Amino acid sequence: MFVDCGSMSSALRIFHKAIYKSEYSWTALLFGFAKSGSNDHVFDLHTAMKDNNVPPSIHTILALLRACIQLLDVQKGQEVHLTAVIWGLDHDMTVSSSIIDMYAKCGLIQEASYTLSIAPTRNVITWTALISGYADHGLSQEAVLEFTKMQSDGVPPNAVTIACLLKALNDVSAADAVGKLIEKIEGSAFESDPLVGNSLVGMHARFGSIQKAKSIFDQLSSRDVVSWNALISGLLESGAATDAIAQFKEMSKEKVSPDSVTFTCICKACGSLGDVENALCVHLEITKLGLGDDYFVGNSLSYMYANCDLLSEAIEVFKKLAVKDVVSWSTLIAAFAKHGPGSEGLNYFNQMKSEGILPNAFTFCSVLRACISVQALDTGRDIHMEIEQKGFGDIIPICSALVALYSKCGSLIESQYVFDQLHDPDILSWNALVSGYAEHGPCQQALKCFNEMQDKGVQPDIVSFAGVLKALGGLGALESGRGLHSKLSKHSLAVDPCIGNGLINMYARCGSLLEAEDVFNRLPIRDVVVWSSMIQAFGMNHEGGKAVGCFEEMQRQGVKPNCVTFTCLLSACSHSSLAVEGKRYFKAMRQDFGIIPLIEHYNCIIDLLARSGHLFEAERVCELIGLSSEGALSSLLTASCICGETELALRCFQNSVKNNMHDAGLYVLMVDTFTSAGRLTDALQIEDVRRYIGAFKKPAEAFIEIDNEVYGFIVGDKQTKDVKETLRSLRSGMKSKGNMTHLGSALTSSPYEKEASACEHAEKIALAFGLLHTPEGQTLRVTKNLRMCHDCHITSMFISKEKKREIIIQDKCCIHHFKDGLCSCGDMF
Numbered sequence: 139m140f141v142d143c144g145s146m147s148s149a150l151r152i153f154h155k156a157i158y159k160s161e162y163s164w165t166a167l168l169f170g171f172a173k174s175g176s177n178d179h180v181f182d183l184h185t186a187m188k189d190n191n192v193p194p195s196i197h198t199i200l201a202l203l204r205a206c207i208q209l210l211d212v213q214k215g216q217e218v219h220l221t222a223v224i225w226g227l228d229h230d231m232t233v234s235s236s237i238i239d240m241y242a243k244c245g246l247i248q249e250a251s252y253t254l255s256i257a258p259t260r261n262v263i264t265w266t267a268l269i270s271g272y273a274d275h276g277l278s279q280e281a282v283l284e285f286t287k288m289q290s291d292g293v294p295p296n297a298v299t300i301a302c303l304l305k306a307l308n309d310v311s312a313a314d315a316v317g318k319l320i321e322k323i324e325g326s327a328f329e330s331d332p333l334v335g336n337s338l339v340g341m342h343a344r345f346g347s348i349q350k351a352k353s354i355f356d357q358l359s360s361r362d363v364v365s366w367n368a369l370i371s372g373l374l375e376s377g378a379a380t381d382a383i384a385q386f387k388e389m390s391k392e393k394v395s396p397d398s399v400t401f402t403c404i405c406k407a408c409g410s411l412g413d414v415e416n417a418l419c420v421h422l423e424i425t426k427l428g429l430g431d432d433y434f435v436g437n438s439l440s441y442m443y444a445n446c447d448l449l450s451e452a453i454e455v456f457k458k459l460a461v462k463d464v465v466s467w468s469t470l471i472a473a474f475a476k477h478g479p480g481s482e483g484l485n486y487f488n489q490m491k492s493e494g495i496l497p498n499a500f501t502f503c504s505v506l507r508a509c510i511s512v513q514a515l516d517t518g519r520d521i522h523m524e525i526e527q528k529g530f531g532d533i534i535p536i537c538s539a540l541v542a543l544y545s546k547c548g549s550l551i552e553s554q555y556v557f558d559q560l561h562d563p564d565i566l567s568w569n570a571l572v573s574g575y576a577e578h579g580p581c582q583q584a585l586k587c588f589n590e591m592q593d594k595g596v597q598p599d600i601v602s603f604a605g606v607l608k609a610l611g612g613l614g615a616l617e618s619g620r621g622l623h624s625k626l627s628k629h630s631l632a633v634d635p636c637i638g639n640g641l642i643n644m645y646a647r648c649g650s651l652l653e654a655e656d657v658f659n660r661l662p663i664r665d666v667v668v669w670s671s672m673i674q675a676f677g678m679n680h681e682g683g684k685a686v687g688c689f690e691e692m693q694r695q696g697v698k699p700n701c702v703t704f705t706c707l708l709s710a711c712s713h714s715s716l717a718v719e720g721k722r723y724f725k726a727m728r729q730d731f732g733i734i735p736l737i738e739h740y741n742c743i744i745d746l747l748a749r750s751g752h753l754f755e756a757e758r759v760c761e762l763i764g765l766s767s768e769g770a771l772s773s774l775l776t777a778s779c780i781c782g783e784t785e786l787a788l789r790c791f792q793n794s795v796k797n798n799m800h801d802a803g804l805y806v807l808m809v810d811t812f813t814s815a816g817r818l819t820d821a822l823q824i825e826d827v828r829r830y831i832g833a834f835k836k837p838a839e840a841f842i843e844i845d846n847e848v849y850g851f852i853v854g855d856k857q858t859k860d861v862k863e864t865l866r867s868l869r870s871g872m873k874s875k876g877n878m879t880h881l882g883s884a885l886t887s888s889p890y891e892k893e894a895s896a897c898e899h900a901e902k903i904a905l906a907f908g909l910l911h912t913p914e915g916q917t918l919r920v921t922k923n924l925r926m927c928h929d930c931h932i933t934s935m936f937i938s939k940e941k942k943r944e945i946i947i948q949d950k951c952c953i954h955h956f957k958d959g960l961c962s963c964g965d966m967f
Contacts, residue, residue, distance in 0.1 A: 161192050168201040172208070180205040181214065194221060196230050203236040212244040219253075235263040242271020247280070262288075262296050270302040297333050304337035340368035344375045361392070367399045370407075379407040383416055396423075398432045405438035409445030417446050430458070437465050444473030464490075468501040475507035483508030484517060499533050506539040515547040538566035545574020550583075565591075569601045576609035579923065581841075582848065584609035600636050607640035611647035614921035614948050615843040619644045620653075635663055639671050646675030648919060649946035649953050666697055674706040679953045680962040682714025689723075701733050708742035713952055715964065717750040744770040748777030753786055771797075775804065776925075776951075779811040780965070787811045791824075802828060802835040803925065810928070840900035841921045842908050851903040864906040872936050901930050901947060905937060917944045925950045935959050 164187045171179040184202060187194070194202075199222045206215035219237050222228040228237065234257045241250035254260060254268050265288040272281035285303050288295070295303075339355045355361065355369050366389045373382040386404050389396065396404075401424055408417040421439060429435050436459045443452035456462070456470055467490040474483030487505045490497065497505070502525055509518035522540055530536050537560050544553035557563060557571050568591040575584035588606045591598065598606075603626065610619040623641055626632045632641065638661045645654035654675045661668060669692040676685035689707050692699065699707075704727050711720030724743050727733045740759070747756035756774050771794040778787035791808045794801070805828035812821035838853040857865070901922050908918040926934075926949040938945050939959030947954045955962035 161195055161198070164192055165195055165198045165201060168198060169204075172201045172204045194225055194227070196227055196233055199227050199233050200236055203233075203240050207240050207243050210244050212241070212246055215240045215244060229258055231259065231261060231263060235267045238264055238267040239271070242268060243274065245275065247271055247275065247277070251284075260288075260291060260293065262293055262299060265291075265293055266296070266299040266302060269299060273302045273305045301333045301337040304334070304341045337368065339365065340372040344372045348373065348376075348378060348381060361394070363394055363397050363400065366394055367397070367403065370400065371403045374403050374407050374410075379410045382407040383411075383413070395427070398429055398435050401429060401432075402434045402438045405435070405442040409442040412446050414446050414448065417442050417448070431460060433459075433461055436460075437469060440466065441469045444469060444477070447477050449473055449477060462493075462495070464495050464498050464501060467495055468498065468504055471501060471508060472504035475504050475511055478511060480508040480511030480514070484512075484514065496528075499530055499536055502530055502536050503539045506536070506543050510543050510546050513547055515543075515549060518543045518547065519552075534560070534562075534564055535566070538564060538570060541567050541574075542570035545570050546577070548574075548578045550574055550578060563596070565596055565599055565602070568596055569599070569605060572602060572605040572609070576605045576612060579612070581609040581612040582850065585613075600631070600634055603631065604636055604640040607637070607644045611644035612921065613841050613843065613848050614648050614919045614946070615841075615846075615848050616645075616648040616650060616919055617843055617846045618848070619648060621846065623657075632657070633660065633662055635661065635665060635668055639668055642668070642671045642675055646671075646678060647921075647948055647953065649679060649948070649955060651675060651679050651681065664695070664697070666692075666700055666703060669697055670700070670703040670706050673703065673710060677706060677710025677713050679955065680713050680964075682710045682716045682719070685710030685714075686716070686719055699731060699733075701736060701739070704731075704733060704735075705738050705742060708739060708746065712742055712746035712749055713963070715746075715750045717746060717752070720746040741770045741773065745773035745777075748774050751777075751781065753777055753781060753783055757786060757789075772804070772807075775807050779807050779814070782811075782815065784811055784815045784817070799831055800833045802833040805833055806835065836924065838900045839923045840904040842904040843919065844908065844911050849904070849907060851900045851907070853900045854898045855900070855903060857898075857903060857906075860910055861903060861906045864909055865902060868902075868906070868933065868937065868940075871940060872933065875936070875940075899927065899930050901926065901949075902933060905934065905945070909937070909941065909943075915942060917946060919946045919948075921948045923950065926954065931961065931965070935961055 164183070168180055168183055168187075171183065180202065184194075184198075187198075199218060202218045202221075203215065206212075206218060215237075219228070219240075222233055222237065227233050234253065238250045238253050241247070241253060250268055250271050254264055257264055265284065269281050269284050269288070272278075272284060281303060285295070285299070288299075339351050339358070351369060351372060355365065358365055366385065370382045370385050370389075373379075373385060382403065386396070386400065386407075389400070401420065404420050405417075407413075408420060420442070424430050424435060424439065430439070436455060440452050440455045440459070443449070443455060452470060452473055456466060459466055467486060471483045471486050471490075474480060474486065483505060487497070487501070487508070490501070502521065505521060506518060509515070509521065518540075522543075525531055525536060525540070537556060540556045541553050544550070544556060553571060553574050557567055560567060568587065572584050572587045572591070575581060575587060584606060588598065588602065588609075591602070603622070607619065607622065610622065619641075623632060626637055626641075631637050638657055641657045642654045645651070645657065654672070658664070658668065658672045669688065673685045673688050673692075676682070676688060685707060689699070689703070692703075704723065707723055708720055711717075711723065720743065724735065724739065727735055727739065744756045744759055747753070747759065753774065756777070760770055760774065771790050775787055775790035775794060778784075778790060787808060788811075791804060794804050798804070805824055808824045809821045809828075812818070812824065840851050841848050842851075843849075901920050904920045905918060908920070912918065926947060931954070934945050934947060934954065934956045936959070937943060938956035945954075945956040947956070952963060
């Protein structure tokens with residue numbers, strides 16, 4: 139009686155007072171504790187039962203198995219299975235089906251299948267237990283196969299079997315495999331069964347057949363909360379979050395009270411859409427119904443707010459959770475990784491561990507993304523070590539996240555090493571590697587990975603194409619880029635905003651603005667990212683006026699600029715020395731658009747002032763705002779070098795090396811400045827300091843594409859006879875026209891050695907190679923990994939006029955367009 143009423147303390151007190159304790163009384167108590175979820179008491183009681191030499195019955199085994207399933211404790215489950223075998227109870231149909239169910243729910247599907255295969259008799263209950271296990275783990279094909287075997291055994295299904303099978307169908311191909319079964323269900327007695335009807339609704343909704351799901355739903359004789367949950371969860375799984383929210387509202391109109399399952403689904407729907415308005419309403423309703431303390435609802439609320447970028451609300455919900463498990467912590471860490479600041483995600487990760495919560499695979503993936511967002515490479519390495527120590531190193535999503543970490547932080551050697559350990563890399567791993575090489579170089583390796591990926595049967599997606607377009611732009615490989623553009627257009631992918639953005643960037647970096655504009659104009663949807671890319675495209679090609687015009691048109695089209703847009707716009711004004719316009723837009727950021735300038739915006743305005751010749755004004759801006767960023771000081775140092783302001787250049791250099799003493803580019807600029815001013819002793823001292831510090835210069839590389847093949851050259855490369863002769867001829871021609879070699883930082887011992895050293899520059903070799911292997915009049919496109927030197931700039935201007943060639947050179951600073959002896963940069967680079 140007390141057990142049936144749920145009063146386990148009273149039942150236990152009566153039990154202990156009993157003189158004779160039968161197997162029935164022991165088992166009744168076991169069942170009571172299992173039913174109430176007090177599973178530890180179940181096993182303690184069973185131990186006492188064995189100590190009193192009371193043999194178990196079928197019902198004893200069933201009670202123990204129920205506790206094992208609730209705990210998902212497969213080790214105890216195996217012990218119970220052994221007990222059943224020892225006492226000869228495993229042949230009972232209900233026991234064998236419960237053993238199968240236990241193994242299946244604990245994830246040991248093979249053991250469940252084996253148990254069924256050796257069972258003396260197999261009925262609908264045992265078969266259904268196995269099919270249910272496959273369904274719970276999303277193994278649709280296996281579930282269908284077992285159902286086929288069941289039919290071959292001559293065992294007819296019941297409503298539970300059909301419901302489990304329908305639940306297992308998680309893709310269209312699986313549905314096709316049992317299409318005849320579904321045809322039989324629809325219109326049969328099974329369809330009127332509430333369990334089967336709800337499962338049909340959920341299945342059709344998952345497949346995106348919304349009208350079919352609603353039609354079956356409307357025909358249900360009784361639509362309770364389970365029915366509504368089947369429809370809502372199915373819509374959510376199919377990606378129809380908006381429809382899921384709409385059905386939730388219909389459910390309220392029909393006065394059906396939602397439960398924790400309903401709210402868990404709706405929170406996910408609001409979160410996936412970033413629907414703040416509905417999110418707040420849902421939370422209010424949860425509070426009214428008193429479901430805020432529910433474990434699943436609480437975690438779902440935190441997820442919802444996190445994905446709506448309402449992090450303070452997500453934290454508030456998190457703090458109120460009665461039980462904070464690994465899911466709760468991981469949800470918050472993932473939110474900070476996505477929305478920032480990533481450093482907070484790392485703090486919560488450390489706090490979680492300090493409270494004894496062990497991270498799982500999702501936690502590690504999230505915290506690695508947090509490392510990426512703040513470029514915390516060393517922290518990422520520590521977490522990688524922890525991942526290996528805890529046995530997570532073989533999990534594909536974690537490996538993909540590690541590849542992304544090392545790639546995006548520029549450590550491509552480590553990224554490639556992790557990638558090479560994968561037996562079967564997924565698309566995420568390939569994309570991370572391609573994107574990493576495209577961003578940090580070498581870009582040829584990105585193209586190689588892209589081709590290898592396809593050779594191994596992995597089909598590229600939008601992210602893959604975006605990565606390879608970036609690599610082609612980095613190489614200036616215009617012909618290859620056009621070829622890829624053609625393929626993308628055939629598959630209607632060129633109009634995708636992400637691909638369109640990549641194409642604009644690729645054409646812009648190759649110096650082909652007309653083609654970049656054509657892509658832009660053909661895009662059906664032009665969001666703020668696409669507009670910003672087009673402004674950037676104009677800016678890097680020294681078309682500041684067009685960039686300004688593009689920004690004004692963007693506003694007329696009703697697209698609101700963001701902080702990235704202003705970075706692109708101010709940079710465009712800087713590259714074209716549009717000082718008045720740049721200052722106006724910088725002021726408008728805060729006043730007209732409510733955007734607070736970030737460090738990159740100040741860098742742009744300082745660069746703008748410096749390029750416009752207002753060097754000391756730029757220095758005052760640096761001093762006034764206390765800015766000591768590398769970007770601003772480097773811009774001012776470059777401008778000081780060009781304008782011959784040696785003392786200002788020296789001040790910028792001294793401040794810059796305090797931030798990064800190992801940046802070889804700073805020393806090269808200062809050496810150039812002293813050399814140009816005739817202060818060779820000072821130049822040699824700076825060079826000696828560079829060598830002493832160990833600030834080694836990255837080898838200069840240049841690339842040129844000819845007939846769809848990219849050729850690479852490194853400074854000091856051994857030259858072929860015809861290239862050497864071409865360079866000698868160019869040097870002689872320049873001398874005859876009064877163009878002397880600019881010595882720059884070539885601190886060698888004799889004028890002859892200085893000239894020889896200048897001839898070994900990578901971009902000169904690439905230009906000479908291009909002159910030899912392309913028809914007269916064809917545009918030469920060269921890409922260099924470092925800033926172009928003054929001598930190569932003069933040489934390029936000479937070639938463009940003497941050989942009547944348009945030359946486009948992409949270096950670290952901008953895109954140079956040389957034509958008729960002039961450069962679009964106005965000699966400010």
